[in-house]
Amino acid sequence: MTRLEQVSDLQPSYDVVVVGAGPAGMAAATEAAAHGLEVLLVDEAVSPGGQIFRAITQTPLRNREVLGEDYWRGRAAADSLLASGVHYLPGATVWHLDAGLQFGLSVGGRAAAVTARRAVLATGALERPFPVKGWTLPGVMSAGAAQTLLKASGMVPQGRVVLAGTGPLLWLLASQLVAAGHPPTAILDTTPTGNWRHAVRAFPGFLRSPYLAKGLRLLMRVRRAVRVVPGVTELAIEPGASCAAELVFHRGMRPAERMAADHVLLHQGVTPNVNLANAAGCALEWSELQACFRPRSDAWGRSSIEGIAITGDGSRIAGAEIAALRGQLAGLDAACELGRMDAEARDKLAAPIRARIATYDRGREFLDRLYRPSDHFRLPHDEALACRCEEVTGRQLREVAALGVPGPNQMKSMLRCGMGPCQGRLCGLTVVEAVAAARGVSPADVGYYRLRSPVKPITVAEIASMPRKASDEKAVLRV
Amino acid sequence: MFQRLPEACDSASRTSIHFTLDGLPAEGFAGDTVAAALLALGRDTCRQTAVSGSPRGPYCMMGVCFDCLVVIDGVGNRQGCLVPLREGMVVETQAGKREIGR
Amino acid sequence: MGESYDAAILGGGLVGTAIGLGLAGQGLRTAILDEGDVAHRASRGNFALVWVQSKGMGMPRYSSWTRESVRLWPGFAASLREEAGIDVSLHQPGGFTLALSEGELERRAANMARLVMQPGFEHLDYEVWDRAQLRQVFPEIGPEVAGAIYCPLDGHVNSLRLFRAQHIVFARRGGAYLPNFPAQDITQLPGGGFRILSGDRSIEAERVILAAGIGNARLAPMVGLGAPVRPLRGQALVTEKIAPFLSHPIVTLRQTDEGGVMIGDSQEEAGFDESTGLGILGAMADRAARMFPKLGQANIVRTWSALRVMTKDGFPIYQQSDAAPGAFLATCHSGVTLAAVHALTVAPMIAAGGLTDALDAFHPRRFHVPAAS
Structure with missing residues (x-):
């Protein structure tokens, strides 16, 4: 190299x-x-x-x-x-x-x-957006962020650490924190309880996949060391008085429960x-x-x-x-x-690779179904900033959607969502699903943001340094 | 606040890096990004937003959310989670909108 | 059998919604028929200037028309604030065209002189500023900036908020916005009025107003009108939000009230291709950084291109159909500048039954007769 x-x-x-x-x-x-x-x-x-x-x-x-x-x-x-x-x-x-x-x-x-x-x-x-109220507060990060800190700098969150959400990565992080000797305080599990019903038909494949043994070991390790709160159906994060954040959550029809946290780590899939x-x-x-x-x-x-x-x-x-x-x-x-x-040689080399892919693929559908986040948590809470960059709330999205906005690009023109430096990475799916819900159609019918370069910000001087032709100059200076 | 595991702050194997944070001396380790070093110092807020002035801190740590923006060596709106910490760096809070030329 | 309206507007951009809120304000039951989320939409790509200084070469009436709109704009903005609760951030402090060399300044000054000396051109105040004068207003200009043209009538708005505000006012006035309704056919009904078809949907309306931008070229012949318009691509860039440093708009560079600095505006014949290209973006960025060197270190967060709706001479077309009474056409490439006259002048004319002589100059017959001297 x-x-x-x-x-x-x-x-x-x-x-x-x-x-x-x-x-x-x-x-x-x-x-x-x-x-x-x-x-x-x-x-x-x-x-x-x-x-x-x-x-x-x-x-x-x-x-x-x-x-x-x-x-x-x-x-x-x-x-x-x-x-x-x-x-x-x-x-x-x-x-x-x-x-x-x-x-x-x-x-x-x-x-x-x-x-x-x-x-x-x-x-x-x-990581999929998690547009609950307060997900933009300091002290609230994604689970992936905490994992990056662990891998790259050997750091763990200190104090009361609450993981919230669903998906394999959430459990993997919890198990890594346990192994590091710093188990999180609690996991608020937002996995919809009904997901099991949809997942069960993919279970035979999962049973024969390499994910099974791995997954069970991991879950057991976490459950032994961490308080797991299942069936969380509502979640909001408020600034805490004596801590970074206070989680307010519901489990179905039960009254609201509160939990203080120094770190909130959110995740609902990738x-x-x-x-x-x-x-x-x-x-x-x-x-x-x-x-x-x-x-x-x-x-x-x-x-x-x-x-x-x-x-x-x-x-x-x-x-x-x-x-x-x-x-x-x-x-x-x-x-x-x-x-x-030639194609024949390529296909021959590819055959054993495809066979291995099939082995792993057997378990994927079960995981996809089991950890599919609920509609409720994919749609933005009224008071959540759906677009973190331009600070557009879920309520604004709903109000403007009611004007008859057909899709995310029109929404972008109306409210600036997706126009900030993250270029929709943290709001794109939220906006699409909010429009789809308002229109009563599938996101497939709504479509996604139309993006253009630069996909990450670069300076005016950097773009100015790009090679160009005389015709480009002429299209700009017309006098 | 993020805490370094004992093996990750063994000064025999890791080089410490000195920098300033809003004018005060600060320390991190080689291999840290600017955002990671700030979190280890207990700084979970690194900027105020350009829209409302609300406090924000790193969210994704992988370069996509743009919430870890800080001023580094006089250049504003830099992604702290992508910039490796260097000896002598001058890091400042990003207070709202960037100033032209800064 | 679909719904029936007093007026149907084809096109939900700035032109269509401005006329739409005007018609709804006149008490007409109005529908706006729009395409879907992805369409050629000049309204999403414009530069948001409310602009006078360079306009009208070859048609003095266009300059006057533009100035009528500029005069109506403050009242229009106030009504949007009142009815939609949205401040479109209209600022009319005067605007500039910067020149990056003495030669460029001379050419621009000569163009202005030719413009205002046309017979019938309403008196226009403008000034040619040298570098020293300009530095009083823009302390950050680069060493290559030789001077500028200044016109006190120029200004800008937040055109995205304008777009939203027009939609909201239209809805509040009882208008019906029908997206995903691309008009495929327009037929005249025997007893008067029109039926507009889109797939298996249709609506009927007494009047039909074509405000479909580039789409007008296809739609106009269905109702005895002619809209010889073609796309002219423009590209633009915008920076991250920067603390305010530009007090006045410049024709190729303006700072929005939110802080972003918009950099434009190229013109190229590219058909319906809405892509952006590094060469042209680079050329615009280069000029911007030479005008304001400190801008060189600002981050570009987005670029885009959009298709201007151009006639052969670049001027608008307003026309009513002789063959199909009740059918109107409105097309232009200055949907922001002209929004006020579209809402407050054109819409009332349509509501009252017909365009007046005031819009004669914009009839497309001008494309068919040899140019008068």
């Missing part, structure tokens, strides 16, 4: 540009390079691993029990990358991609344009980070099971735009193991498309 430090180290073009150095991106880059392609792997973090294997090469934690063997497995993937011929650019912002496969990249305030023959987007997942794909023009589709939009892609990860593949959790939430395997498929397909092997 060649580590690049700044944009001046970049070539003007590469065979393959892979965005994101998580399990899928590392695998795609390593695989493509193994077939003799010139590969650039660009990542926002300073070391490889993505979020799931965050800081895998430099975590200060030595006790492997804390993060668990699933985390440490990431070391092998990182080692393969280190041993490969990949050009790796960390600490970089990928802010532009167009259908001509031109990328805009920046490092440390300097931008460059790079062209790819194939683009592989492995942009991973985001969804694909679609911003770059969306801005590049790749078509999205709605997944009812996972309640999110994802880029449309085929069995190799090819998107609706020629030359752009999307892989890993950025295209479909399926977990780290499947992400890495699908990343490998995208790498193989790039090698095939760029003439390093």
